[in-house]
Amino acid sequence: MPRLTRGSSLALLGASGHGRVVADTAHAAGWSGIAFFDDRFPALRANGPWEVRGGSEALFETLGAYDGVLVAIGDNAARLRHHLRLREAGALIATIVHPRAWVSPHSRLGPGSVVMAGAMINIGAEIGEAVIVNTSASVDHDCVLGDGVHVSPGAHLAGGVTVGEGAWIGIGASVRHGIRIGAGTLVGAGAAVVRDLPPGVTAIGCPARPLNRT
Numbered sequence: 001m002p003r004l005t006r007g008s009s010l011a012l013l014g015a016s017g018h019g020r021v022v023a024d025t026a027h028a029a030g031w032s033g034i035a036f037f038d039d040r041f042p043a044l045r046a047n048g049p050w051e052v053r054g055g056s057e058a059l060f061e062t063l064g065a066y067d068g069v070l071v072a073i074g075d076n077a078a079r080l081r082h083h084l085r086l087r088e089a090g091a092l093i094a095t096i097v098h099p100r101a102w103v104s105p106h107s108r109l110g111p112g113s114v115v116m117a118g119a120m121i122n123i124g125a126e127i128g129e130a131v132i133v134n135t136s137a138s139v140d141h142d143c144v145l146g147d148g149v150h151v152s153p154g155a156h157l158a159g160g161v162t163v164g165e166g167a168w169i170g171i172g173a174s175v176r177h178g179i180r181i182g183a184g185t186l187v188g189a190g191a192a193v194v195r196d197l198p199p200g201v202t203a204i205g206c207p208a209r210p211l212n213r214t
């Protein structure tokens, strides 16, 4: 599978606020000719300074016109679903790293992933596909992040943390070394995770505990 870090034209699926940050990051990383696709087209024709050219089907019809394609949808499940569809359709999936982020050359970053400004990914980390490592987040040595994970702005994962597919680490959360977070789990804003979390829960607080919804 091709892994691009820059090129001349980039198509982004999902013209949201997150999409704007992805576009800005891509621009800083050297991409030009950035265009959005979003199913709200034609009602939605622009996202910040970037044009919305059509809906998702229009993107599939014009895939060959782009040097890179990336899904810029914040919702983890939707992002991963569209990413896999694009991959199967043979799209050149981009990987975007802000020039002011640090990604160790001794780490792995999967296609369709984006690393925002100020983020750090240290040696031995393995980052899956369609992952977001957001502004000023840190992913320390030997962490393993499944596909479709989102590490929100300012969240910190200590060494050897495992995060299951589609999990979401909320803004400013901290995760102690060696912790395992299950697939699809949501760690609330500002939480401190000091014990493993099972799949599919929402955990908040310090120490983080599953939110009781009864």
Ligand SMILES: CC(C)(COP(=O)(O)OP(=O)(O)OC[C@H]1O[C@@H](n2cnc3c(N)ncnc32)[C@H](O)[C@@H]1OP(=O)(O)O)[C@@H](O)C(=O)NCCC(=O)NCCS
Residues within 6 Å of the ligand: 134, 152, 153, 169, 170, 171, 186, 187, 188, 189, 190, 191, 202, 203, 204, 205, 211
């Ligand atoms: C955890 C979270 C998902 C809960 O959202 P929710 O289901 O809408 O829950 P509510 O806002 O109704 O809150 C339910 C209770 O949990 C508390 N709570 C919610 N989020 C909390 C958090 N992060 N830490 C501590 N308590 C929290 C609320 O105060 C409320 O308590 P109460 O019932 O005593 O009033 C959400 O607050 C959160 O933290 N989301 C992460 C957002 C984020 O990181 N965004 C980054 C975007 S890049």
